[in-house]
Amino acid sequence: MFFRKAVSQDRVAVGRSFFRRLNNRAVETAEVLGIASDGFGIPHVRYELTVEHTQSHAVYPAGTKVLSLATFNETYPQSVA
Structure with missing residues (x-):
């Protein structure tokens, strides 16, 4: 049987934004829309994703994930300050 380390929900909250840098010089930003547990009690994060290309400064909506x-x-x- 496999066990995962317990994850703290303290840092992720509705309205907060987080990001990651991609290898192609793009930045993904995820804005948390909601947090809910599924039928097995596993918490899931629903978020709106946008992608910004740093060279052109173009921002593209990538939808809800x-x-x-x-x-x-x-x-x-990383959280957005």
């Missing part, structure tokens, strides 16, 4: 809280924390480690 859902990730488990643990995966969201790994994918978007």
